[in-house]
Amino acid sequence: MSLSELAREGERRILWADRHMPVLTGIRERWSEEKPLAGIRIGACLHVTTETANLMRTLKAGGAEVALCASNPLSTQDDVAAALNEVYDIPTYAVRGEDNQTYYHHINQVLDTRPAITMDDGADLVNTLHGKRRELLENILGGTEETTTGVIRLRAMEKEEVLQYPIVAVNEALTKHMFDNRYGTGQSALDGILRATNYLIAGSTLVVVGYGWCGKGVASRAKGMGANVIVVEADPLRALEAVMDGYWVTSMVKASTVGQIFVTVTGDKHVIDRQHFERMRDGAIVANSGHFDVELNLDALREMAVEVKEVRENVEEYRLQDGRRIFVLAQGRLVNLAAAEGHPAQVMDMSFANQALSVAWLAGQPRGSLGKQVFPVPEEIDREVARLKLASLQIEIEDLTAEQEKYLTSFDLGT
Numbered sequence: 001m002s003l004s005e006l007a008r009e010g011e012r013r014i015l016w017a018d019r020h021m022p023v024l025t026g027i028r029e030r031w032s033e034e035k036p037l038a039g040i041r042i043g044a045c046l047h048v049t050t051e052t053a054n055l056m057r058t059l060k061a062g063g064a065e066v067a068l069c070a071s072n073p074l075s076t077q078d079d080v081a082a083a084l085n086e087v088y089d090i091p092t093y094a095v096r097g098e099d100n101q102t103y104y105h106h107i108n109q110v111l112d113t114r115p116a117i118t119m120d121d122g123a124d125l126v127n128t129l130h131g132k133r134r135e136l137l138e139n140i141l142g143g144t145e146e147t148t149t150g151v152i153r154l155r156a157m158e159k160e161e162v163l164q165y166p167i168v169a170v171n172e173a174l175t176k177h178m179f180d181n182r183y184g185t186g187q188s189a190l191d192g193i194l195r196a197t198n199y200l201i202a203g204s205t206l207v208v209v210g211y212g213w214c215g216k217g218v219a220s221r222a223k224g225m226g227a228n229v230i231v232v233e234a235d236p237l238r239a240l241e242a243v244m245d246g247y248w249v250t251s252m253v254k255a256s257t258v259g260q261i262f263v264t265v266t267g268d269k270h271v272i273d274r275q276h277f278e279r280m281r282d283g284a285i286v287a288n289s290g291h292f293d294v295e296l297n298l299d300a301l302r303e304m305a306v307e308v309k310e311v312r313e314n315v316e317e318y319r320l321q322d323g324r325r326i327f328v329l330a331q332g333r334l335v336n337l338a339a340a341e342g343h344p345a346q347v348m349d350m351s352f353a354n355q356a357l358s359v360a361w362l363a364g365q366p367r368g369s370l371g372k373q374v375f376p377v378p379e380e381i382d383r384e385v386a387r388l389k390l391a392s393l394q395i396e397i398e399d400l401t402a403e404q405e406k407y408l409t410s411f412d413l414g415t
């Protein structure tokens with residue numbers, strides 16, 4: 001069968017990403033022999049990108065039967081979906097720009113494969129399983145969750161005692177959030193803003209809303225490019241950290257009057273609301289890089305607008321009654337994946353190595369031996385990913401001497 005042009009382009013880009021994912025490649029090579037996932041059905045709901053394709057290839061090399069759908073309607077790279085289907089024979093249900101109904105139809109197509117392990121980025125698969133597809137719960141051994149927002153949802157389910165199977169919170173591995181959330185989001189959010197607008201960051205006033213790991217990343221990359229960065233934060237410790245990191249920290253209302261570019265990374269709802277749009281300067285650019293498209297109150301903005309039109313790919317102009325224009329990027333969906341390609345492969349290498357090893361860990365646990373809880377990534381996996389990444393970068397680190405080890409674990413060695 002001849003391949004479509006789209007699939008060929010997808011394959012080229014998948015292999016390019018793979019060159020920059022040495023940890024995952026190493027796991028794939030080992031798994032091709034060991035087959036730790038032999039016969040296990042995996043249903044994944046992740047952003048359909050070149051990096052995800054390499055994760056899917058790794059799971060398949062480990063012996064799993066994999067089906068994939070998108071975890072966001074706007075993040076799918078259609079060439080990657082084509083290559084997964086046509087080149088790698090991995091059923092992939094995703095079309096960029098799909099409507100809500102199609103999005104859930106695709107989730108259900110993945111669930112129809114009766115997976116034993118679920119992989120989520122935002123918990124939509126878990127939610128659907130616990131809602132309309134409860135008959136499938138008895139097949140499930142466990143799952144993984146990629147992102148902060150998903151882990152928050154799952155912890156709430158655990159607390160309410162409605163969670164029906166164990167989930168590994170991949171996001172909580174240090175080799176995930178310290179790198180993916182910070183350096184990944186830091187770079188890719190700005191990449192999305194730049195590809196959408198081609199706006200000069202140097203000398204601009206850029207407001208970062210939320211100073212978690214993602215916010216820290218966006219603030220530091222924007223500062224590095226010459227922006228005057230303002231941080232808006234609700235948590236006192238994080239706000240203090242932002243102050244001492246050298247940012248101007250203020251309220252959203254005050255920031256609204258001076259910002260030229262706004263980036264939300266809070267995971268919370270309507271952090272930019274009507275009262276903030278009312279105060280913004282003409283030409284303000286507003287983007288979201290949090291998982292769901294809830295951070296900007298676009299319904300309010302739509303009500304305030306006399307006209308809404310697309311002025312560039314991924315840029316919508318909202319013209320207000322007083323003539324001011326506000327530019328919203330990627331319909332308020334995560335700008336790094338909707339207007340750019342998501343995080344670079346080098347950083348997804350660590351996140352997805354954690355995913356792969358966590359799936360194998362789950363598969364190795366006797367059925368029913370884990371509680372219906374959210375579990376951390378086992379520490380050995382986290383450290384192994386760090387060790388492998390350093391090795392791939394040919395970076396050497398120190399070995400402690402026996403004397404140094406002893407000193408660090410003693411209490412009686414004083415002055």
Ligand code: ADE
Nearest residue numbers: 047049051052341342343
């Ligand atoms: N999340 C953020 N960036 C990503 C990428 N490149 N692939 C998959 N998920 C992502």
